[in-house]
Amino acid sequence: MFVIVVGGGRIGFYLTKELLAEGHEIVLMEKDPRSAERIRDELGAVVVNRDGCEGIHLAEAGANRASIVAAVTGDDADNLVVCQMAKHHFDVPRTIARVNNPRNAVLFRNLGVDEIISPTRMVLAAIEQDIPVHELLHLANLEGGELELLEAQIAQDSPALGRRPEEIDLPEGCTLFVVIRDDRAQSVRPDTVFMEGDKVIAISRTECESDLRMQLIGRPPEIAST
């Protein structure tokens, strides 16, 4: 498979190295001459000192026959432009962008980027796994990050305590589907009454997360203060 990687930072460097080891055809584009030189010493002629945001340079690198273009620079704007140029002017079937500001994930997807990787969100999710109560845990991202699988624990002061699903004002695009009580999972039914200690598993659109948090937990995230 022919892959163009844009951005020779840590991610781009190791990505290229791994892909080469797997026998793929790679071009790594790095616009900074000194960085390009340095990685060329290690990875050889696959590294070109070119700006992947420039259409001409993408063309030179062979974008019109690439199966994948992966934009992994530290700059969201650059990554977006690389993917849009690849997609719309070189008909690259699959584009992958790294997003640093997690809020950009939805925008990038709406603008046609096929796959979005958010290191910030991944680390955030890992941190949230370690915060036991009063938090919404990210269990997984679905549909490329548009939907999230979340777990919320019902506490003494939760607005959902003692209520049935229909009495909870859920944001549109959220579904509560499983409740874990006494280590046993059961489906959320219309007559389920939420009790203290319940863990509720929900699917939510990313942008509804804070509304869902207010309904089930009743307070904003505590990460900043801990």
Place this chain on the structure above:
Amino acid sequence: MRVIIVGSGRVGAGLASQLADEGHEVVILDVSTESFRRLAPGFSGQALRGDGTDSSVLERAGAGEAEWFFALTNGDNRNILAAQLARQAFDIPHVLCKINDPLRARAYATLGIDTINRTGMLLDSIGRYMGRPAQAGAADVNVAAVPLAPANAEGMDASPAPGEAIPGVAPALSLVPPPVPTDSSGGR
């Protein structure tokens, strides 16, 4: 009429000063407060320090109620990101994006973003100064300035009708991209 301007360079600050003077509600954003010295003395708009490519900053700037949005930083890609945020996330009706690279300017015009291209404008102006027609292809997105302040007293109400040719602005055609090398301007 709320106007948001991203980038307080010569063009951004000049436009902001002019529009605020005409009584419009102007918010100008820049990552450095130092750049705000370019604003006219007594600037009556709001100058906010912040990154115009960050949706939370745009929210603070009142992008939800803005009718005009200008992405005028020095970075083409930053402008492209800001402009698309303005369009997609905030649904701002009039969004203009400065793109200095002619190729990118043309590419994004076909993706539905109104673009203004300094390189093309300069090439064309120089060509006209020399008394010859602009080179086809070289200055595809070209000619004078955007007719931002039309003759009518209302100021900016006379926005260009869809499909109407605006000097200096590549028209937003459609979401279907034509091949890159095509010259769509008719080669002025």
